[in-house]
Each structure stands twice: as C-alpha cells, then as structure tokens.
Amino acid sequence: MTTNRSILISGASIAGPALAFWLRRHGFDPVVVERAPAFRDGGHAIDLRGVSREVVARMGLMAEVRGASIGTRGMSFVDAGGRRRASMSADMLGGEGPVAEVEILRGDLARVLYDATRGDTEYVFGDSVAALADDGGGVEVTFESGSRRRFDLVAGADGIHSTTRALAFGAEERFSRHLGSYTSFFTIPYPERHERWDRYHTPLGGRVAAIRPTARPEEAKALFGFRSPPLNYDRRDVDQQKKILADRFAGVGWEVPRLLDAMWDAPDFYFDTVGQIRMERWSSGRTVLLGDAACCPSALTGLGTSLALVGAYVLAGELAAADGDHRAGFTAYEREMRQYATSAQARAGDGSTSFLFPTSNAHIWLRNTMMRTIPYMPWKKIVARRLQQADAITLKDYPS
Template sequence: MKVLISGASVAGPVLAYWLERYGFEPTVVERTPELRHGLGGHAVDLFSNAVEVAERMGLGDAVREARTRIQQLTLCRDGKRPIDVDLDRLNAGISDRHVEILRGELTRLLYDATRDRVEYLFGDSIATLADDGTGVDVTFEHGKPRRFDLVIGADGMHSTVRRLAFGPEESMQRPLGGYLAVYSMPDELQLGNRMLTHMKIGRLVGLYGVHQTGQARAAFMFHSASELRYDYRDKDQQKQLLADEFREYGWEVPRLLKHLDAAGDFYFDSIAQITLDTWQKGRIGLVGDAGYCPGPAVGGGTSLAVIAAYVLAGELAAARSDLPSGLRNYERMMRQSVDASRALAPKVMKTLIPGGPLAMRAVPLAFAVLPHLPTGLQRLIWAQNGIGKALGSLQLPDYADLVRA
C-alpha cells in the first residue's frame, strides 16, 4: 500500500521508517530542499517513550551521541546574583531517559535512517487532495499527479494537508499569548557547554553553545497581550518584530541582535495550539503538530510527535485491510496523551515567561533547590508534573509481529 507523508522533520520520517518496516510503500514530500537538513533549529527534548522509540529504530546510541551536552545553566536577573545550575545532576535526578538534541540534528538522524528505503520528494508540496473512498488523488506544486492509498499530514503547525482537508488554520489555532524565536550566531561569549538565561516579567532570553558547530544559539520568548499579525513565511518581517520587542531589553541582548539580520536559520512563531475534534477524515490523517500541536517549546511536542508516529504506523499495519479504521484506532490510543500535553502547555509557558513578581521569585528558587534534592524525590516530582504524566500515560505498544522487512 502506498502512503504519502507530507513533512520530513520528525513525525514524517519516524512514520515512514515504521511503515516501510511493516511492508508499506511510503513517500515523503517536503517543501524545503534536501540541503536544508543539518544542525539548525532549537534544542528539543526526547523523553521516556520517545527515547524508547528511537532505540527500537536502532538510533538510541546515535541520538545520545548527538545530544546538546549543555552542562551548566546560569540564570541571570537585573540586580540579583546569578544562579548556577548543574544540568547533568538535574537531568540525572529527573529521568534517566531524557535526551536534549538540536531539532536539525534529530531530523538528520531520522532522514539518514530512512533515505535508502523511503522515497523523498524534496522541494515540492501538495497542491490538491481528492479522496474518493478507495484512495486519494494528489496533485503537487511541481511533480506529476499521483494516487495513494493514504495521505498523512506531518507538516507542522502550518500544515498544508490540514488546510486542504480540514479547513483554514485560523479556526483551529488557539494562541497562548507567547512567541518564540531562535537563531544561530558566533559564540562570542565562549559558552562552550554552558547556557545563559536572563528573565524579566513577560520575557526570557537564552544563549547556549552548540558543540557540533562551535557557534551559539540565541533564543527569545515573550508574552504579548494582543495577537501579533505577520506572515509566517516572511522572515524579514519576523526579524523586525523581534528586534522591536527586545531593542530596549538590555543585558547581552544588543550583542545578540547584531547577528539577527545575518541569521540564515532564523525561526519565529507564536506559541499556539492546534485543536481539532478529529485528526482523520476518510483516507487522510494528521500526526504531530499538524494535528494537535500542544505549543512550541512548552508542551513536549517533539516527543509527542515521535510517539504518535510510531503508534500510527503500528495501528495502520494492524488494520492493513481497513486503513481508516487504523486511523481511528491511533486517534483513540493517543487522545489521552495529547489532551494532557495540551493542558500542560499554558502552565509551562507561564513558568518560562514570568507573568509577575511572584513568578520572578519562584522560578529561580525552584532552579536553585531542585538539583540538591535526593534523586528519589526529584523523580517523584517529575513523575507528578504535567510532562511526566503526559508522555508516560501511554504504555508503548509492541508491533514487532507486524514487521515484514
């Protein structure tokens, strides 16, 4: 059976890997050219079950080797003494199954694991979809029309598949009132394996070293009382919005903004959720941020995408003769984890972007105290928080008996 997957970032290649193992013929279409895959993007987390999926793909060692290796966090505030946090100790106490990795590095590993056995169509995108109940006729912006047994949108928060099959994005997007920007710059502060963060009410700035390139990555998060209007594909407009927001911030920000215009890997987007009543319509389905983005940087979306893509492939293989049934089973299995991540995200955002003086005092206190608690207590706290519950609520199914390749 032929399955078209739109999106070659995280969920798409994971889904393609497992579908191919189960005897399907997956094709991945990706708007950006192949050469865009590399060390770009912000750092993302793989927790618990997502690490297990990577291990089942034979990528456990490679993912751990590619980790960011940030060992120390220094939290700065105006007029206050900096707080240093030993991240190795903190991460070891919270979970022994957690890997922080650059999104671009994870994408590269997933692509390398699939490129020889999966068809990739780079530099193209889906133009139209026509589901007649027995298959989906697809036209592309550049390539020739083709027919597939199933089409899956794994193309992120601004999904083309979702727009074509489910309707305009605006009706499904729930803004959380925050914005995120990330880009690379020279490591002028010689950070190495350190991260510097600075916080004010309503805003957070971070800067961390990237050991693979010797550069640094600057990250900005801020709250806005009103929704910003911009074209999500217009990078120059987005850069201007960021510069205007932080021009008077102080700290090291003027140094960071000097490199904004030259940043070729600039990312900017709202911290928003995607909410749909269902993620499947006939022979068209959605996975990861395309179907249920919990909020960039605040909802564990990357881990959720990895886990969901694995489950989706398994359920499609189990329902091979009735693919729409497989889509429905996947949605039923993932709904609790998705709802938990979605409920978590607003709380995490309020923690990361302090909303008032109380949060400005509470967040540094938590960072200062948590690493010094006994390991057992740290893991208990982690297990009871939103991310721990959301990503650990699903017992990862074993689909090994469905493997055909």
C-alpha cells in the same frame, strides 16, 4: 501488506521520516514530499523525553542520537550583569526537568531519521501537496509542481501550519490556539566557546532571552520569547519579524544587544506563535495527521517531538495491525494517542509561562528560590512525577 500499501507523507522533519521508517518495517511503500528544496538541517534544541527515547531505541537509532546530542549540562537564569541567580542541572528531576537527559538539535535528529530511511524510501524535495481528491478508493494528489500521483493513503506530517490539514480538514484558525506568547530563535557565531549550560535572562515585561549551546562549540542558538496577544504580521516577511523582536527587546541588558546584532545576518531566523493545534479527529477519509500537524502541544511543553515520534510508531503499527484497513487503523491510532496528546497539551498551562516569562520581581524571586531549593525539598519527587507525564502512554508491540 496487500491493502493500502502506497502512502504519501507530507513533511520530512521528525514525524514524516519516523513514519516512513515504521511503515517500511511493516511492509508499506511510503513516499515523502518536503517543501524545502533539500533536506533541512538546523533548528532549535529539542529534548527527547520519556517514552520517545523508547521509540528511538526500538528503531535501533539510540547510538546515533546520543552521538549527535548536545550534552547540555543544565540551565541557569542570569541577571543583567550575567551573574547566575539560579541553576538546575540536567540530571535533576530524573533527566525529565526543563533540560532533559537527551537534548539534540531538531535538524540533527531529523538527519538521523532521514539517513535511516532514504535508502529504501523515495523522498521528493522542493514540492508540496496542492490538492487532494479522495474518491473513496484512493487519493489523487496534485502537487504544486503540477505533477499528479495516486496514493492509497495520505499522512500529513507537515507541522503546525500543515497544508495537508488545511486541504483535508479546513482552515488553520479552526484548530489553532494562541497561548499568549511568541518565540524566536536563530544561530549565532560563538567564538569564545560556551560552557554547556543554557543561560536565560528574564527582564521584566514577560520577556526572555537565552543563549543555548549546540553540539558545535563555535556556535550557539539565540532564543527569544515574549508575551503578547496575537500579532498582525506577514509570516513570509522575515525582516518585519526581526523588527518586531528588535523593538520588543530594545534597551534590555546582558548579551541581548549582541544577539540582536547577530540576528540580522542569521541564516536560519525563526519566529512564530507559541500555540497548540487541537482537533477532535485526526483522520478524514484516507487522510490522517500526526505530529505538530495533528496535536502540536507548543514549545512550552517540550513534548512536541515525543508526540511526533510516538505518533509515527503508533500510526504505522495500528495500520499494520489492521492489515492496512485505514478505517480500523486510523481509529485505533486515535484511540491509543488521544490521552497522551491531551496530557502533553495540558502541560503548557502548568506554570511554564510564569517560569519563562515573568512579569514581576516577585515571579522572578519565587522561581529562583524554587530552583535553588528544589534539590533539598521532599516534594522534589512529586515535581518529578508530574514531569513524567511524558510517559503517559504504554507502547504496544507491533510485530513487523
């Protein structure tokens, strides 16, 4: 590759390292900058669905991913006394149901991608882009540390609150869409060793609390969610966010009091809106976005990781196919990915909110009855086909 070889990638989670992987394969020179001071482990459990598994297979990393996967057997809804009211195994709906066949912690997947790239890709931790000056022939990047470097292109893989997007496209409010709920998760000690089932409890009031296994038997992830209009809080004030959660779930039964107790000491508390990023264009001049930064579909869809992995594959492939010409490459990337991203985002509206955040006993009864009866229903195949939306893109071959 002779044109536009040097590419700065902002963000070292899923989309960033995956893009670095494919860019190297095609002969580019990526550099990854990550705001965290060191590689970030941890995070929540994510499902690898449909075509994203094909991307991982093309990377030759499926054995590593399966080796680190959680092996979750399914999900159950339990009542306040902990009794199972409805369950769905992971293999029901062809491995594409609420629990997918391959479930892995975000950090463990990121680790596989990081290990596969760090030998031949420069990673800079503890820094962030602060200014981008695109002069038509390249991008002069100023970092928060004060250093400056010039790159041919810049790719923003820095998540739903992307700094790259803010610098190159404008304020987040222009593109973000709150979907009416918040989510939170954190790691808890789980000395009694859990079964490999996700357990969810949905008290009324549009709330959900869950305990989800990890690949480590002595720990679990606590997951919370609740319906709410946009809240006014400080994104850097973790204690304020913990207080919001504690207030919302005060008085709820099941294991919730124990989870809330553990929350105050959790090493990795996360709290955020359940939202989407919708943009008409994912590129501006020499800067391009991918993953959550470009088209976050929200946690409700279970497709954000797929969009990140597939987007990295397509972006690198189209740039290479255009011989490094960023105008042609970015246009082809958007054309290939647009429909896939739109259908993934549409999935957030298809009943997942009532499924997870019921507001009435009728909702709960309907959901539990549907889960109990679905294995015996002829329309099981229709539901499975709808969930196959994860495959709404046919991967091209991009010779490297």
